[in-house]
Amino acid sequence: MIRYAARRLALAIPTLLGITLVTFAVIRLAPGDPAMAGEGRGGTLTLSPETYARLSAAYGLDRPAWRQYVAWLWDLLRMDFGRSFHDGRPVADKIAERLPVTLLLAGGATFLSLSFSIPIGLLSAARRGGVFDRLAGIVLYALYSVPRYVMAMVLICLVGVEWGWLPFYGSTSEGFADLPWLGKTGDLLRHFTLIVVCFTYPLVAYQARFVRANLLEVMGQDFIRTARGKGLREWTVITRHAMPNTLIPLITMLGLLLPSLLGGSVILETMFGWPGLGQLMFAATLQRDYPTVMGLTVVTASLVLLGTLLTDLAYAAADPRVRYE
Amino acid sequence: MAGAGVLLFLLVVAFLRPVLASRLPVVCRYQGRWHFPGLVETIRTLPLVSYVVGPSRPLGLPSFDVRAAVAESSSVIPALIPYDPLEYSSDVLRPASRSHWLGTDELGRDVAARLVHGTAVSLRVGFGAMGIAAIIGVLLGACAGYVGGWVDAVISRVIEVFLCFPTFFLVLALAVWIEEPGVGQVAILIGLTGWTPIARLTRGEMIRLRDSGLALASRAMGATRRRIIFRHLLPNAMAPVIVTITFGIAHAVLVEAGLSWLGFGVPAPNPSWGVMLRSAYDHMLTAPHLVYPPCVALFVTVLAYNWIGDALRDAADPRANPAWA
Numbered sequence: 001m002i003r004y005a006a007r008r009l010a011l012a013i014p015t016l017l018g019i020t021l022v023t024f025a026v027i028r029l030a031p032g033d034p035a036m037a038g039e040g041r042g043g044t045l046t047l048s049p050e051t052y053a054r055l056s057a058a059y060g061l062d063r064p065a066w067r068q069y070v071a072w073l074w075d076l077l078r079m080d081f082g083r084s085f086h087d088g089r090p091v092a093d094k095i096a097e098r099l100p101v102t103l104l105l106a107g108g109a110t111f112l113s114l115s116f117s118i119p120i121g122l123l124s125a126a127r128r129g130g131v132f133d134r135l136a137g138i139v140l141y142a143l144y145s146v147p148r149y150v151m152a153m154v155l156i157c158l159v160g161v162e163w164g165w166l167p168f169y170g171s172t173s174e175g176f177a178d179l180p181w182l183g184k185t186g187d188l189l190r191h192f193t194l195i196v197v198c199f200t201y202p203l204v205a206y207q208a209r210f211v212r213a214n215l216l217e218v219m220g221q222d223f224i225r226t227a228r229g230k231g232l233r234e235w236t237v238i239t240r241h242a243m244p245n246t247l248i249p250l251i252t253m254l255g256l257l258l259p260s261l262l263g264g265s266v267i268l269e270t271m272f273g274w275p276g277l278g279q280l281m282f283a284a285t286l287q288r289d290y291p292t293v294m295g296l297t298v299v300t301a302s303l304v305l306l307g308t309l310l311t312d313l314a315y316a317a318a319d320p321r322v323r324y325e
Numbered sequence: 326m327a328g329a330g331v332l333l334f335l336l337v338v339a340f341l342r343p344v345l346a347s348r349l350p351v352v353c354r355y356q357g358r359w360h361f362p363g364l365v366e367t368i369r370t371l372p373l374v375s376y377v378v379g380p381s382r383p384l385g386l387p388s389f390d391v392r393a394a395v396a397e398s399s400s401v402i403p404a405l406i407p408y409d410p411l412e413y414s415s416d417v418l419r420p421a422s423r424s425h426w427l428g429t430d431e432l433g434r435d436v437a438a439r440l441v442h443g444t445a446v447s448l449r450v451g452f453g454a455m456g457i458a459a460i461i462g463v464l465l466g467a468c469a470g471y472v473g474g475w476v477d478a479v480i481s482r483v484i485e486v487f488l489c490f491p492t493f494f495l496v497l498a499l500a501v502w503i504e505e506p507g508v509g510q511v512a513i514l515i516g517l518t519g520w521t522p523i524a525r526l527t528r529g530e531m532i533r534l535r536d537s538g539l540a541l542a543s544r545a546m547g548a549t550r551r552r553i554i555f556r557h558l559l560p561n562a563m564a565p566v567i568v569t570i571t572f573g574i575a576h577a578v579l580v581e582a583g584l585s586w587l588g589f590g591v592p593a594p595n596p597s598w599g600v601m602l603r604s605a606y607d608h609m610l611t612a613p614h615l616v617y618p619p620c621v622a623l624f625v626t627v628l629a630y631n632w633i634g635d636a637l638r639d640a641a642d643p644r645a646n647p648a649w650a
Binding site: 019 | 628
C-alpha cells in the first residue's frame with residue numbers, strides 16, 4: 001500500500017508541474033500584458049513609454065518568459081500567490097477566505113447526494129420494475145437533463161421571488177450580526193439551501209443510476225445466492241453482502257465529479273451571490289486581475305488533483321487488486 | 326428515437342428561422358411582382374452561402390426601406406412571428422400577449438423571435454465546438470494509443486493536466502483574452518478546452534485495438550502506420566467516441582449558454598439562450614415571464630441529446646453505463 005501511494009504521488013508531481021505550466025502559458029498567451037491591464041480590452045496604450053517601462057520592470061515582464069515562470073513557480077512553492085491587482089490584498093488571503101465556503105458547498109452537495117442516491121438506488125434495485133423503480137427512473141432522468149443554472153433560475157424565480165419561501169442571494173441576510181448564535185446558523189442554512197439543491201440534484205440522478213446498475217449486477221453473482229441459501233433475510237443480504245461491493249465503484253466515481261463541482265460553481269455562485277471561489281474567479285476575470293486568476297486556477301486544479309489522488313488511494317485501500325497493477 | 330425527433334425539430338427551427346421569425350414576409354407582391362424574401366433569406370443564411378451570395382437585399386431594397394415597401398405590398402404572407410430578434414421597441418418587459426406570444430424583453434425585443442434565432446446560435450456553437458474538440462481529440466488520442474512510448478506518455482500527461490482544470494475556470498481564463506468575442510471564437514474556445522475526454526477514450530480504444538488481429542493483418546499486408554490507424558483501426562474505435570461526442574454537443578451548448586450568461590460568450594445584440602437567461606435574471610423581479618422560454622429551450626435540447634446519446638450507447642456498448650431498465 002505504501003509503495004502504491006508513493007507511486008501515485010510520484011506520478012502526480014509532473015501533473016502538478018503541468019498545471020502550473022498550462023496556467024502560466026494561458027496567461028502569457030494573452031494579447032496585452034499586466035502592465036497594460038488598466039487599459040481594458042483592446043484599448044490603446046495611453047501610458048507614456050517611460051511609465052510602461054517602469055511598470056514592466058515592476059511586474060518582471062522584461063525578463064524572458066521562462067525566468068518569469070520559474071520565479072512564479074518559486075513563489076508558489078512558498079505559498080506566495082502575489083498580490084491582487086484589484087485591491088492589493090495578497091491573493092492567498094482572498095483564496096483562503098473563500099475556499100472553505102466552496103468546499104462547504106462541494107462537500108455538502110456530495111454528502112447530501114449520497115444520502116439520497118444510495119437509498120434510491122437500493123430501493124430501485126431491490127424492487128426492480130416496481131412502481132418506485134419506474135417512477136424514480138423517469139423523474140431522475142428528467143432532473144438529470146435540467147442544466148444546473150436552468151434549475152437555479154427556475155428555483156430563484158419560483159421559490160425565491162414568487163413564493164418568497166427562501167432567500168436567494170448572498171450568504172447572510174441584513175441584520176445578520178444582530179442575530180443570536182442559533183439564528184445565525186438558521187439564516188446561513190436558509191441561504192445555503194437553494195444553492196446546495198442546485199448542486200445536488202444532478203449528482204443524485206447520476207449516482208442513483210450508478211448504484212442501481214451496480215447493485216443489480218452484484219446481486220446476480222454467486223455469493224449472493226450463497227447468502228440467500230444460508231437463509232439470511234433479504235435485507236441482510238443486500239446491506240451486508242451486496243452493498244459493500246457496490247460502494248467501491250461509487251468511490252471512484254466521486255473523485256471524478258470534483259472538476260464539475262468546482263467548475264459549475266462559477267455560474268451558480270455568481271447567480272446566488274454565494275461568496276466562494278467561483279464568484280472570486282468570475283470577478284477577477286472581469287477585473288483582469290491576473291495574479292488572482294492564476295492563483296485560483298492553480299489552486300482549483302491542484303484541489304482536483306488531490307481529490308483524484310485521494311480517490312485512487314481510497315480505491316486501493318478498499319480493493320487490494322488495484323495495488324498490484 | 327424521440328431524441329432524434331426533437332433534435333430534428335430544433336435543426337428545422339434553426340434553419341428556417343427567417344421564415345419563422347422575421348420582419349420579412351414569406352411571400353408578398355410588391356409593385357406588381359412576386360417576391361419571396363423569407364425564403365431567399367433562409368437560403369442565404371445556410372452555412373457558407375452568404376459569402377457567395379452577398380448581403381441581404383430583400384425586395385431589392387436597402388433594409389430600412391423594407392418595412393414601408395411591405396406595408397405597400399399586397400398578398401402578404403408574413404413570417405410566423407413577425408418580429409426581428411434584434412429590433413428594439415418601446416414595448417418593454419411586457420408579458421405574453423396576442424401580439425408578442427412570449428412577451429418582450431428589456432429592450433422591447435420579441436422573446437419568441439429571439440428564442441428561434443437563439444436556437445441557431447446555440448446549435449452552431451455546439452456543433453462547431455464539438456467538431457473542433459473531436460478533431461483534436463481523435464487525432465491526439467489515436468496517436469497516443471497506437472504509437473505508445475514517449476508520445477503516449479506526453480499526451481497522457483497533457484490530458485491528465487487538462488482534466489484537472491474545472492471547465493469554466495479554464496474557459497473563463499481563456500475567454501478574457503479574446504478581444505472581440507464572436508460566435509466563431511466562442512466555439513473555438515469551447516472546442517479547445519473540451520477535447521480531453523474524446524482523446525482519452527480514443528486512446529483507450531486504440532490501445533485495445535492495436536494488438537488485435539485486425540492490426541496484425543494490416544501490418545502483415547505492409548500498410549503504413551498512418552493507413553493502419555486511419556483506414557482500419559479508427560473506424561472500429563469510433564463507436565464509443567461518437568457517444569461521447571453526442572453528449573459533448575449538449576455540454577458545449579450548456580457551456581456556451583453559461584458563458585453568455587456571464588457576459589463572456591456571444592456578443593451583445595446576438596440572441597443566445599444564455600443571453601436571454603441573463604436578461605431574465607437581471608429583471609426577475611419585474612418580468613418573471615422572461616425566465617421560462619430559454620429554460621425550456623435548454624432543457625429540451627439537453628433532454629434530446631441525452632436520449633440520443635443513451636440510445637447510441639446502448640447500441641455500441643450495452644454494459645457501459647446501463648440504462649435504467
